[in-house]
Amino acid sequence: MTHIKSLEQLTSKRDELKSNLSRLDDPNNSEKKVQIKVAMATCGIASGARTTMDFLTAELSKRNIPSVVTQTGCMGYCYAEPTIEVKLPGKEAVIFGYVDTKRADEIIEKYIKTGELTEGVIPRNYDTID
Amino acid sequence: METPVNKPKQLRIALRNCGMLDPENIAESIVRDAYQALGKVLKEYSPQECINILKQSGLRGRGGAGFPTGLKWEIASKSKSDQKYVVCNADEGDPGAFMDRSILEGDPHSVLEAMAICGYCIGADKGLIYIRAEYPLAIKRLKIAISQAMEWGLLGKNILGSGFNFEIKLCYGAGAFVCGEETALIHSMEGKRGEPTNKPPFPATSGFMKKPTNVNNVETFANIAPIILKGPEWFSSIGTKNSKGTKVFALAGKINHVGLIEVPMGTSLREIIYEIGGGIKENKKFKAVQTGGPSGGCLTEKHLDTPIDYENLIAAGSMMGSGGMIVMDENDCMVSVAKFYLDFIVGESCGKCTPCRVGNKRLYEILERITQGKGVMKDLDKLKNLSYIIKDTALCGLGQTSPNPVFSTLENFYDEYYEHVVEKKCRAGHCKNLFHYVINEELCVGCAACKRCCPVHAITGEKRKPHYIDSNICIRCNECIEKCSFDAISIQLEPKILV
Ligand SMILES: Cc1cc2nc3c(=O)[nH]c(=O)nc-3n(C[C@H](O)[C@H](O)[C@H](O)COP(=O)(O)O)c2cc1C
Ligand code: SF4
Ligand code: SF4
């Protein structure tokens, strides 16, 4: 169990977690993985995000693609639920909207396997703080 | 405009982590700097120094009234007591609003961390989150977040070796709108009826269990950590003169891109609707935007370029409220919009004081009459006078602001009221008593298809002769129009001349 006792410990824990993440994202590292986030707030779940997430988790492992699929909160694109974010190692994250299982399948076969964009890309329309 | 097209209009501060991390895994929040601000405050600042940072930042409450947050914390910190409380208001009762829910579901640690910072600043070791029971997912994620933070030593005893203790518990609301008002919220948490009481005393001096209590909205809390980490000058460089930072809005209604947005204060409605929101659905004509929920008012075409901040919204006859933004187009009837909000208020009034309990009922009845085509010109004066009385005499914010939708629609859409009352016409084609289904005698072949489908037998006529619809019986279900193969039935907006 992690129990953090000072700001220094918190910061070094953060940095350790960060470097784990950057290994996943490094295209030259053997631990590299495709990172997928599924928007699973109330609005997303109501539009079927859970089915999309289960599909992605099952299919990516079946198709032997090293990946992590996690849930996340609302991305703000309620009109295009379910939405997912796909981050290929070393690449900018891409957001896809209206991802039912059919589109999820397309995203795996096309974008994830070949890097070629499929339909349903939503341009990121905001700045955030670093 | 001057801004290059690809410069995003949105800036996410409160929503910085929503959609970026797994809210059920604290490690993902830690990676994105959660609890760094708390650590910094505990280590480097005295409570007053931290309060000064907030005061300098210009942050104001995001729950409605826009009270300066640093000042609020200062008042609570100066109240002398053996026990104080930090309360997070997650009641979010405005119809159409889901900003706070999204923050709690997407980034619960941002709120927990800020509550602990607040506790340190005002001298409280207990925090309470008042959340409506209708938010089961937010509740589940908050519970997970609290237990993970306890486990990691980021809440609980001797946080980060500082000697400061802070724990957080949840309180569930039954979802009454008035319980979002802070005095009613406190009564409800104490197990009493959720009724407001007069202020003063303010919660900062006598709140939960009569102890000094600092109440802030979810989004207000979500802004705290970035201000500490990036500094007050950074925050106050965003926004307008008296409204700093950003505001989260829930965009809903007749807009293409319904969703959750966060924009710098001072962004115009035009930018929000046409650039971020993708314009009005089906390319219809924009009519109005309701902000501030049932306590707010509408903004119209003439306000499209007004920079949105606390002061400008008030000047335009609306208010910031918590951030619901409902977009209306040419098919929305503004008298009916006012009626919708009054209906909501009548259902939500706690009944404690007469102006609100009875007055709003009367307002609703007058609006109902007008939408039924039974209004008279005197009703418009009555609406206005009664609204002033309610505003001036109601006990709490709910009643005091409840006539706002009436004021604002009367002010901006007087001609629509006039048409309903004098011409018995609803230009939006929304008020059922003010439009009619009529059969064109020239086109009707008397096939009786319409007659057979009409659920209330409003249509009469002999075989192969023109048919006739009795508007007094017709319930405007639209069945007959769809059934007629000869396009003989149409909707008439003009009042029917009675013979
Ligand atoms: C009728 C009524 C309903 C309210 N509902 C809410 C609410 O749902 N959420 C909220 O944060 N504030 C609500 N408020 C405002 C609170 O009374 C209080 O001002 C606010 O929680 C203070 O937090 P802030 O300074 O961070 O905005 C409501 C006020 C009134 C009069
Ligand atoms: S104004 Fe309305 S909600 Fe407020 S105390 Fe009076 S009756 Fe209750
Ligand atoms: S369905 Fe059309 S044509 Fe037939 S009776 Fe009705 S109005 Fe006339």
Ligand code: SF4
């Ligand atoms: S609109 Fe409905 S109720 Fe009215 S006449 Fe047609 S079928 Fe009958």
